[in-house]
Amino acid sequence: MNLKLKLVALNEAYTGDIHGTRGADYACYRESRRAGLRGTFRALLSSRVQNLDGIVRQADRRLPVSNLRGDILFSSWADVFNGDAGPLPHPLRLYSFSGRNVLQDYTWPHKAIWHGALLTGERALDHSCDAWHTSAGDKVGLAASLKGGKLLDQTPYSCDKRLILLCIEATTEPFVQRRRRDTDNRSDGFLTEEEYYNLLETIH
Numbered sequence: 771m772n773l774k775l776k777l778v779a780l781n782e783a784y785t786g787d788i789h790g791t792r793g794a795d796y797a798c799y800r801e802s803r804r805a806g807l808r809g810t811f812r813a814l815l816s817s818r819v820q821n822l823d824g825i826v827r828q829a830d831r832r833l834p835v836s837n838l839r840g841d842i843l844f845s846s847w848a849d850v851f852n853g854d855a856g857p858l859p860h861p862l863r864l865y866s867f868s869g870r871n872v873l874q875d876y877t878w879p880h881k882a883i884w885h886g887a888l889l890t891g892e893r894a895l896d897h898s899c900d901a902w903h904t905s906a907g908d909k910v911g912l913a914a915s916l917k918g919g920k921l922l923d924q925t926p927y928s929c930d931k932r933l934i935l936l937c938i939e940a941t942t943e944p945f946v947q948r949r950r951r952d953t954d955n956r957s958d959g960f961l962t963e964e965e966y967y968n969l970l971e972t973i974h
Contacts, residue, residue, distance in 0.1 A: 786899025786929030798937035816893035823891030856921035
């Protein structure tokens with residue numbers, strides 16, 4: 771099986787008030803499930819307690835990273851954090867869970883990606899919009915301007931800007947299927963936020 775980790779955008783733009791990494795992770799989970807994807811997706815965000823490079827399960831960090839349509843973006847997740855800011859392929863194609871190209875669609879007015887991390891993936895303290903809980907214009911978060919063509923471009927944006935929020939497949943589909951066979955019988959098809967975080971703890 772040719773496994774890849776998918777990097778996909780949420781279906782709308784977000785200010786820096788994303789209800790923390792927990793709320794952002796849960797949004798990634800719900801939108802990925804609605805799109806029929808079965809891996810476990812988490813928000814591409816660092817915070818005061820989370821480094822970006824550690825989001826993906828250790829065993830999957832050598833897998834290639836692709837967009838929603840399978841085009842390779844990085845040869846591996848680990849390669850994103852080697853200090854060169856994660857150069858993206860040109861022409862870049864990034865898609866939302868609804869299949870829209872975020873670089874061409876006006877849903878995302880600013881072509882930049884929230885991340886809040888340094889080049890190594892380490893969290894950038896005081897540059898994550900108060901741990902992604904504020905949209906105040908006098909606060910800042912680090913983001914990647916896609917004009918620079920790098921995933922970890924170090925551009926500060928005020929937290930009231932509505933930017934792209936990406937989700938990374940933190941664990942592959944076959945692994946997740948083994949871990950949550952019992953959840954497929956739920957009437958709505960979704961874990962609650964608490965159940966989702968309990969699942970993440972068993973995965974990592």
